[in-house]
Amino acid sequence: MKLKTHTLGCKVNQYETEYLREGLASIGYSDAVDGEGADLCIVNTCTVTGEGDAKSRQVIRRMARENPAAKIVVMGCYATRAPEEVKLLPGVTEVLTDKRELPDLLGRFGVTDVPTGISGFGSRHRAYVKVQDGCLLRCSFCIIPHVRPDLASRPMQHVIDEVARLVDRGYREVVLTGIHLGHYGVDFNRLKPKSEWTRLAHLVEALANLPGDFRIRLSSIEATEVTRELMDVMAAHPEKVCPHLHISMQSGSDGVLRRMRRRWGAQRFVDRCAMLKERLDRPAITTDIIVGFPGETEEEFLETVEVSRAVGFSKIHIFPFSARRGTPAASFDDQLPKPLKQERVHRLAEVEAELRDEYFRSLEGMxxxxxxxxxxxxxxxxxxxxxxxxxxxxxxxxxxxxxxxxxxxxxxxxxxxxxx
Structure with missing residues (x-):
């Protein structure tokens, strides 16, 4: 039996596809090579932007065209947001709208020994490990909390066992990922006294104490979740925990942050990054920034540039604002024209290149x-x-x-x- 998979979007999606691939391999499925027809196709979709929706539809149609006899299972955030739309696409036999049903999906295909995690990540040298799902925030621009609203953290021992397997298989870097990574453990803690809470720092500490020549990297995290406790763990295990955090900023303007319904102002973000720099030796700080948010003035854009310089990011993922149907920001007045958004993307990219080179040069001799x-x-x-x-x-x-x-x-x- 031959399998084809295609993953769009985030590291969590990539992990979930690998989980399914490994489960199906246990009952005899193998990856179809180029030009070979598949019996089963799995498309893991993304809906962060309209472009993600369009690419997802293109992939599904191509899978149906190239594998006319295959069953096509579609999962991911686009499938969750618009299942009826996805069902109408050619070749689609099943739409999975809830990622918690992945073990059930494997069971329907005949997997009796359903895995609790993965033991490989293809030919890559680093492996992604999903530790958490769901987001409770309601940022005005983001559709993801609408399609992944339920917090679900994996049991710590499952994660520890999985990382140990990956290290034994030769993976030297493990990237911890989640829809809202900093909320790892929040669902565990609801009925416990604060003294017994499980936090992300506890998980990182446990993983850092595993034997083996490997390192842990954290994926995207919010500034408020860069706690002293987490910084202490990073400082205590410099060989095991990468001195790098991807702290999502989105804007450096307080006015824009309020319209985005973010949880802090720009100065608090700068202060938290400064605290990280005091605790660690020349850490890398990377971020996401949306430019051209509805109503963003030239002054507000320049505030974002100023804050970016104050932090000294080593990399900025820059996104022009993309209105997502179903989010409050899609109906805001003062939507900016595309040429203006692209012009600001270009200007911020020039700043990003300058900051990146400045940070890299600061490492010389290290x-x-x-x-x-x-x-x-x-x-x-x-x-x-x-x-x-x-x-x-x-x-x-x-x-x-x-x-x-x-x-x-x-x-x-x-x-x-x-x-x-």
Missing amino acids: QLRVLVESKLDNGRYIGTACRYAPVEVEVPAELEGKFVDVVAGGLVDGKIQGVQ
Whole structure:
């Protein structure tokens, strides 16, 4: 039996697809090679933007065209948001609207020993591990809480066992991910006294104490969840926990943040990042920023630029505002024209490049632990440092997928030159 999968969107989706692939492999499914028809196709969709919806539909139609005899199962946030729309697409035999039903889906296909996690992540050198699902926030621009509203944290022992398996299989970096990662444990804590609460810091601490040559990286987290407790764990385990946090800012303007229904102002965000820098040695701080939010003035955009400089981000994921039907922001007055949004994207991208190079240069002379990932055209290898910086190194082929310790040299074409 042959299987084809396609995943759009976030790290959580990638993990969930891998979970299904592994479960189906246990009953004889194998990945179809290029040009080979599949018996079963799984499409894991995204609905963060309208473009995500469109790409999801394109993939489903292509799967149906190329695999006319296949059953097509569609899951993911677009499937949850618009199941009736998805059912009408060619070849679709099932639409899964609730990710909590993944074990049941495997059972319907004949998997009797339903896994509690994964033990591999394809040919990648890093593995994503989903530890949490659901979001309680109601940011005015975001559709995700409408399609993944229920908080569900995985039992800590399941996560510990899964990470141990991945490390045993040779994965050197494990990325903890969730829909709202910083809310790990919140659902466990509702009926417990505060002294017995489980938090993300407790999970990271437990994983950092596992034996083996590996490191843990955290995916996106909110500023209010960068707690002293979490910073203490990161500082206590510098070899195991990457000194890098992706802290979602979205805007540096208090006016825009209020319209976005975010939970803090710009100064509080800056202060939390400053606290992180005081606790750790030159941590990498990356972020997401939406430009062109309804009503965003030139002054508010410049406030975002100013805050970005104050924090000193090493990378900014920049998104022009995309109105999502069903969210409050989609009906706000003062929607900005596309050319203005694109112009601000371009200007912020120039600032991002400047800040990135400035941060990378600040690492010169520092020892970095690099995960060697792939060979470049020049015969050298590219890898990712603990501080989420691309590093070019000259190493033998047998070190691909392993760690090397290098001293950060100069910057060439946006890549740090690693010196051994």
